[in-house]
Amino acid sequence: MSLEEGKPMDHQLLAPYADVLCEWLATQEDAMIECLEDLVNTDSNSYDKEGVDAAGHLMASWLEADGIECIWHKMENSGDVLEARIDSVFDKKNPPPAVFVMGHRDTVFPKGTIETRAFSREGMTAFGPGVADMKSGLVLNCFVLKGLQHLIRHTDIGELPFPVVGLFTGDEEIGSPEGRYVIHQMVKGAKAVFNAEPGRISGNVVSARKGGASFEIKVKGKAAHSGVNHSDGASAIGALALIISELHGLTDYETGVTTNVGLISGGMSSNTVAPDATARLDLRYITQEQMSEAMASIQSIVETPRIDGVTATVKVVSAFSPFEASMSESLLMHYQQQAQSLGFSVEGEFTGGCSDAGLTSSMGVPTLCGTGPVGAKMHTDGELCLLDTFVSRTQAVAKSILLLP
Template sequence: MTHDTRLALADDWLAAQRAAMETCLETLVNIDSNSYDKAGTDAVADAIAGWCEADGIAFERTPRENAGDILEARLPAATDGAGGHVLLMGHRDTVFPRGTVAERGYTRQGDLAYGPGVADMKAGLVLNLFVLRALKRAGGLPFAVHALFTADEEIGSLDGTAFIRAAAEGARAVFNAEPGRISGNVVTARKGGAAFRLEVSGRAAHSGVSHQDGASAIEALARKIVKLHALTDYASGVTTNVGVIEGGVSRNTVAPAASAQLDTRFVDNAQREALFQAIAAIVAEEEVPGTRATLTQTSGFLPLEPEMSAALFARYQVQAARLGFAVEGEFTGGCSDAGTTASLGVPTLCGTGPVGAKMHTDEEYCRLETCVPRAQAVAATILDLAAEVER
């Protein structure tokens, strides 16, 4: 089958799928699936697995005891020897607690669909599923296409990262279906980020009777916070933020313990290494005699650096123009799993899902009219990669 024939088959089939895509989207949105809700994220996996099975798409489900199961669907290569599969990625979890669907489930107003996680990223899950279905109908490709559906991205992919790394090993390209920007653009660069918990121990004492016998963990923490915030450099894109602090026993007790939660953001991996070293040095310093601090990293995303998306984006942009919509690449300070695959050296494009906005809020929405063309653009870009292999 020629490239043009495959392309026409994928384009034409997807062009007729808007209603079907919306039906799937409504089903997924109406399942509560907070990151800590294993039953909910597994119910989303059940739905996706059911659709794959109905369409003859093979999948593997890896049970997880303390997190949502890992689901990976696969289209095999038509021939041996090409290697280098393409990976589609998406996360099933949302930030919204169980019970949100009962309060405000899926609704639609004109072209806009509303509901918890409708854009971030239930719509992206649907897009990836339909890209797989379209490629299956377009005929065998010289390489395999996999779709990975994880369940804990909103809390840092603590369980999912190992599976993402394994799924991306040997891949020729990754498309991460986070929501397209409100501008209609895709994401070609993202900051990395890491979260830390800082705990300081001191020595309690009565603040009036024996103040001198105490060692204030709160004072030590406060001094460290000032130094941590001083690491922020807007010009280079590095930011640090202590967003939560706790500590102390009472007003008239020298605090024996205090803790803080630190968020960090950085543009590239070199900044990450330098920032982590600077934070470690601040934590190690004894700010107040008799106090001691420890640091624990609680989550982390690597950055998506622009050079890792440039060639793949150029292909995508050509296909988008052919389909009739203009798209540019965009940088965002938010993190995603795209940084993990990009940092492995795999060309990665993010924000390839349908266009959405107001993520993580009650007003989150998805523009339904973008579902089909953006699915067509991803499928066409994969077919373009296939045509290059076959030449």
């Protein structure tokens, strides 16, 4: 029943190999938890390139020990992107589209966090910085790759029907300013993407997400003494206040579009008309159309003159495309079938948070997110991972990949 070069195995004939794969993964729970502890205990804040890279090299050591090829894509400011490949042999000149398992190694927690709050567990619940978002998902993806490599080495499957690639970035928590370019380059035309963000506390995977963008607004006015010659000044803060009021007016809960100016700064002193002011705006949306319309409105609002002598500009700092449900429908149904065969039920769930799933789905690649172990309280000191979901959700991803039609 092995694969012959140039002759992919019939999809149905892969079922026995999926059983072998899941049986092996069922023996790996202790190893998964041990790897998770080591990874959580490696600080990897988004702005700590050394730490993010250390987390990547730890993952690479697990994969390379099983003969999985690891390739590094150097980044200037953020953690380097780790690519882990299991290639397919047929039709090397025109290889079939690859399946990707993805995740980010960076966390929101400052360097040094593990000195006071390292990995810990209470029974089958694990705690620690990034334990759910998304170091448990990274471990899951590594064991998916290790399991597929186990099939190649210890059964007569020969080779996989298509390449399977792990793509692990280092800057998602800050909007993927560098990693997004590697994702766009590599994932274009892929067969499918499984993004191992944490499974929802409901047990569901994520089948749709809002998109989001961050903007920097800069306002320039003219300084003047607020008592001696107030009329000679032009207040940047005054203009910014008017801008913020209009920006917040774009929020529409019925359509899911929200705007929030969460940071402001400016001025010199309380008795000086403010010569400058800045603000950071967060925008969330559900569709690409909403994204385009809101961005145009924001630019118009900011650049409309309001006070003589004051100018304002806006620039996009980072942006995630929305992960629309239409891009997960078929993959979700396939994943649900495999989960059911493993003894658990799962639904797709919408969330307002952004992820790199928005990047891949916007490229037309079928994508499923939240395929990591179940977690909760992400980005807080109480972040947790339910360890008893580790094996079953790893099996579900691995089986879904191997049996993809």
